[in-house]
Amino acid sequence: MKVNQYRIESVIETLAKFNDTPENGVTRFSYSKNDRAAKDYLMNIFNELSLKMSVDAIGNIRARYEGKDPSLSPILIGSHMDSVRNGGKYDGIVGVVGAIEVVRVLSENNYKPKRSIEIIIFAEEEGSNFGTTMVGSKTLVGKLDVSDLKKLKNYQNHTCYDMVKGFGLNPDEISNYLITKDDAYAMIELHIEQGIVLEKEQKKLGIVEVICGMKTIKVSVEGVSNHAGATPMNFRQDPLVAVAEFISSIEKAARYYVLPTTVATVGEINCSPNMANVIPKSVTFTVDIRDVEQNGIDEMIKFVDKELKYIIEKYNVTASYILIGESKCIDLSKKITDAIESSITSLKVPFMRMNSGAVHDAAMFAQVTDVGMIFIPSRDGKSHSADEYSSYEDIALGCLVLLNTVIELAQ
Ligand SMILES: [Zn+2]
Incomplete structure (x- = not known):
């Protein structure tokens, strides 16, 4: 099975248009108008793919591609869709679009893995609103509760709780959406490196072993x-x-x-x-x-x-x-990193095992399931900036590795 680079490019470029600062990078905070528009666009894609989807009480989206045995716990793939102020169009989005591409490829090939595959798109990862990072994924695994959401405030003194409510969600229900040990077989996040190591080492892909x-x-x-x-x-x-x-x-x-x-x-x-x-x-x-x-x-x-x-x-x-x-520092799962490595090896592209200096949503999931991360190179190591850039060839390669890893693990 193959991924479609042009389709990947078109989704990334479209998402970049939901942007408060088109003159300088991408600014799309969670619970903003552009966040809403971007979510609507993604939900349309999920509808076209006939995925079972839900938006939880903090704004994370989940969309499920049913496997042959729906009683088995699913493999979660995805990343976040919010940005920092004047950030780039690849941070988070590469993992979101990669997850969508994986499901699109499975669907157009009528391939049903044994386990279900769930696209998971996190809200409020960057801490742009409240200064606290990974609010969406922390809430999902029970690291933040309703009383915490009432304490988090943005620069205008609006609480996270109120903003989530204003967005049409019910934050009092967050405990209904908790993900615990039996709810996920694995979680894999594809992400840009946001550092210069892969480029300097002339590697196309990185397999993360430790998240700082x-x-x-x-x-x-x-x-x-x-x-x-x-x-x-x-x-x-x-x-x-x-x-x-x-x-x-x-x-x-x-x-x-x-x-x-x-x-x-x-x-x-x-x-x-x-x-x-x-x-x-x-x-x-x-x-x-x-x-x-x-x-x-x-x-x-x-x-x-x-x-x-x-x-x-x-x-x-x-x-x-x-x-x-x-x-805390998190060691990623050997089972998943080995599966990622075997799918990269079969493609014969240069890769390395490495650490992640940035913390990611995937790190939050390490307490409930086996977690893996795939990095693709960031030009000049730049991220959280309008200069952030990763080539579409590299992004497509990352998506292909994600696809092959998911297929191997979901059998
Ligand atoms: Zn990110």
Whole structure:
């Protein structure tokens, strides 16, 4: 059986048009108008394929291609359909479109595997609305409940719970859609690498062995606001100066002192009152820490604790942080990675086993089923940017490997 590259291209290009910022990359947040339009477009495809589909209480879509024995648990394939602000058209979407292509090929060849195949499309993976990633998949596996959804807020102070309700869904029913151990035989996600390793190593495909863990914290530093002209330097309690020193030591720690695999990023910062002639009163910022070794994350948190104590004393400010996101390092299933490898080997294309520096929906499923991930190259390693690009030949190759892996596992 073969995949159809032009059909894959046409679905990806169509989805890219459901976009709030056509002048600069793709912006499609969950629960937005364009999210709705993109979902309608996908549901039309599922209708044409006569798939049994459902939208759950948080906005994930599932569409089922029935196998010969419907009593067996299905193989789930898919990824997320939301984007970051000004992101690319391939992140998440490659896995969504790959899953659709797999089912289209099975259907047009009248091929019925023993197990059913379910396309699964996750909502709110990127954390674009509420700063918490993988809300759709976390909810599905019971890592978030209704009370959590009431606590998550976007920048306009709207809760996740209210936004989901406003989208026409009933978040009170999320427990009806939980996926537990007997509900899925395997979960496989095709995704762009979002890094430069495959390109540098001149490989066409990557088989993920470990998905890195992460911790994201929100730090608040409080000082004393005062007149920028009338307050001598030695009488200041300036939180922004303290934070500047903190951020630069975080970078040094991740680069030189923790593990070679540890990365740490301060990507969001807010200063109040944020005026040219006022010493700031408070500064809040996030620190995103990731590693394929749990030890690196733990060491980095210890460093944060130590460094905060240091700036509190040096600058006479107060400082504290809260944990806003966490996921553990995850080893993917040997059964699935071996199945992926055997389908790649039969195609005779260069591939490698590798780790994923980004966390994915698939990682959430590792607690309920066997999980595998296939990576395709990202040009220049770029992602979460309008410059994100993967060739349609590479995408089609990834879809073919997904197809062959699914066929092998679903027998
Ligand atoms: Zn993604």
